[in-house]
């Protein structure tokens with residue numbers, strides 16, 4: 530009798546373990562797209578951090594389109610994931626879907642880019658200080674020109690219209706330039722944060738006959754790299770005829786600095802995965818997270834040290 534009961538318990542236990550439901554936290558993540566090297570490093574970081582944290586990741590790529598992101602978030606709500614995280618392609622237009630997530634009792638964590646919605650609609654926002662990055666770029670640029678130059682002409686290549694980094698990087702940059710009246714942004718075009726976009730924008734600026742161009746400020750490295758190709762095709766020497774600074778500090782930017790074509794880059798850390806998984810775990814455990822977590826250690830790298838530093842670049 531006792532043996533039969535034991536057998537029964539055993540069978541139940543093996544049965545249980547064979548069909549044991551997946552106990553992992555389920556995280557639905559909606560990514561902006563794959564527009565830049567920064568973004569690819571960010572995606573990699575999120576995927577590998579989810580795997581090492583034993584979090585089940587449902588990953589969706591919005592291809593730079595807000596409607597795709599809203600659809601992905603609604604789908605995560607339908608699937609009743611434990612947490613939703615997303616990097617909003619633009620800053621506005623999220624109230625409705627965030628309210629839907631709240632009504633479903635699913636916490637939302639913003640990563641990388643901010644929204645204009647009421648912070649009560651999300652648990653927290655993890656990302657860099659883009660205004661400060663813009664300031665850093667301008668602080669570097671104003672040191673690059675001889676005092677004898679009466680006017681310095683700058684071309685600006687902006688990121689995706691309406692995105693937090695494009696708005697903030699412009700704002701921070703202009704804030705510093707306001708203290709240096711001989712510096713002028715003579716043209717400002719969007720290159721959508723991509724290499725092709727940067728190249729096309731620079732092509733059209735050059736074709737329109739805009740001269741002289743003393744400096745280029747690109748909101749990310751990829752656009753600067755595209756613009757470098759365009760400048761070279763027009764017979765100009767990037768890095769020499771035109772001083773160039775961009776943001777992100779990806780490996781390709783270090784290569785361009787070593788080649789003397791890019792002069793400086795402001796670091797923006799894309800490796801947000803581990804911090805995001807910590808926040809996800811906290812939120813699921815019912816513990817509050819900080820409304821704003823700022824990613825730190827963001828340096829300005831220049832060509833002088835690029836050769837040594839490239840060895841240590843992780844992305």
Ligand code: GYE
Pocket residue numbers: 564565566567568641642694722748749750751776777797
């Ligand atoms: O700088 C750019 C990417 O949102 C900080 O988006 C991010 C920006 C990054 O496409 O390369």
